[in-house]
Amino acid sequence: MSKLQTEALHADFGASVRGVDLSSSIDDATKDEIRELIDTYSFLCFPEQSLDDDALLKFTQFLGEPEAEHVTLGRTGEIQYFGTVGNVSDDGTKKGNAHPDTHYQTGNQLWHADSSFRELPCSLTITHAHEVPGEGGATEFVSARAAYERLPEEERAKLDQLKVIHDYVFSRSQVAPVDPAHAASLPPVAHRLVKENPRNGRKNYYVGSHSRSIVGLGGIESRSLIDELMAATTRPEAIYSHQWAAGDTVIWDNRCLLHRGTPYDADRWRRRMRQTRVAGSESGSTPH
Numbered sequence: 338m339s340k341l342q343t344e345a346l347h348a349d350f351g352a353s354v355r356g357v358d359l360s361s362s363i364d365d366a367t368k369d370e371i372r373e374l375i376d377t378y379s380f381l382c383f384p385e386q387s388l389d390d391d392a393l394l395k396f397t398q399f400l401g402e403p404e405a406e407h408v409t410l411g412r413t414g415e416i417q418y419f420g421t422v423g424n425v426s427d428d429g430t431k432k433g434n435a436h437p438d439t440h441y442q443t444g445n446q447l448w449h450a451d452s453s454f455r456e457l458p459c460s461l462t463i464t465h466a467h468e469v470p471g472e473g474g475a476t477e478f479v480s481a482r483a484a485y486e487r488l489p490e491e492e493r494a495k496l497d498q499l500k501v502i503h504d505y506v507f508s509r510s511q512v513a514p515v516d517p518a519h520a521a522s523l524p525p526v527a528h529r530l531v532k533e534n535p536r537n538g539r540k541n542y543y544v545g546s547h548s549r550s551i552v553g554l555g556g557i558e559s560r561s562l563i564d565e566l567m568a569a570t571t572r573p574e575a576i577y578s579h580q581w582a583a584g585d586t587v588i589w590d591n592r593c594l595l596h597r598g599t600p601y602d603a604d605r606w607r608r609r610m611r612q613t614r615v616a617g618s619e620s621g622s623t624p625h
C-alpha cells in the first residue's frame with residue numbers, strides 16, 4: 338500500500354503530497370509513485386520539507402539529469418545547477434524593488450514554460466521555498482494539457498501539424514536588454530506545437546511568452562493563433578495560484594504547464610527559493 342497521501346489542488350491538475358521526507362533516501366516503490374504522480378498531476382507540492390542545496394540536488398538527480406542554469410552558462414560558460422528565485426543574495430542581504438535583479442525577475446511574471454527557448458527544454462523544475470513574503474509573491478500555474486483536451490477534434494488535428502518558434506531574446510528584451518554572450522548562446526528554436534507525454538500519451542500545445550511565431554504562417558495569422566491558444570490556456574478559472582509556505586518543495590512539469598510570478602513588495606519582504614531543473618530528454622526540436 339502507498340505511504341503517500343495525495344490531495345488534488347485544482348480540477349485540471351496539481352496535487353499536494355504528504356507522507357515522504359524528500360531529504361531521506363526514498364524507496365523504489367515511492368520513487369515510482371512520485372514519477373507517476375508527476376505525469377498524472379503535472380504539479381506536486383510536498384509541504385513541510387527540509388531541503389538544503391545538497392539534498393535538493395540529490396532529489397533532482399533521482400528525477401533525471403540536472404540542467405545547467407542558462408543565464409550563467411550563456412554569460413560565462415560556467416555550469417551551475419542552482420538558481421535563486423526571489424530577492425535575497427547569496428550573502429543573505431535583501432535586494433529591494435529598485436535592484437536590477439528584482440526588475441529582471443519581473444520577466445517571470447509573463448506566462449511561460451521554463452527553458453522552452455532551449456533546443457532541448459527542461460522537463461521539470463524543482464523549487465524549495467526557504468523564505469516567503471507575508472503578502473504577494475504567489476506563483477500561478479495553468480495546464481496546456483487541459484486546454485488542449487478542451488479543443489474540438491478538428492482544431493487539435495490542425496495544431497498537430499505545426500511548429501512553433503521559441504526565442505528568449507524576443508521575449509526578454511521586452512523586459513531588459515539581454516547580455517550579448519547570453520543572447521548568442523540562445524538562438525531561436527523550432528519545437529513541435531503539440532507535445533505528447535511519453536509515459537501516458539496525453540497531449541498539449543506548447544506556447545508561452547517565449548513563443549514568437551508559428552512556422553509557415555504569416556505574421557498576423559501566426560500571432561493571433563499564439564494569442565488564442567494563450568487565452569484559452571490562461572482563463573481565470575483555469576489558474577491554480579500557489580501561495581508559497583516556507584518548507585514547500587514543488588515540482589512542476591514544464592512540458593505541459595505554464596506559470597508566472599505575481600508581484601510582491603521587495604522593499605518590505607524577503608523571498609528566497611532555491612531551484613533546480615531536470616533536463617529534457619525528448620528529441621524533435623531543431624535549431625531555427
Ligand code: OGA
Pocket residue numbers: 422423445446451462464474475476596597598599612
Ligand atoms: C520560476 C518562475 C516566478 C515567480 O520559478 O521559474 O518563473 O517569481 N517564478 O514565482
Ligand code: MN
Pocket residue numbers: 445449450451596
Ligand atoms: Mn519560470
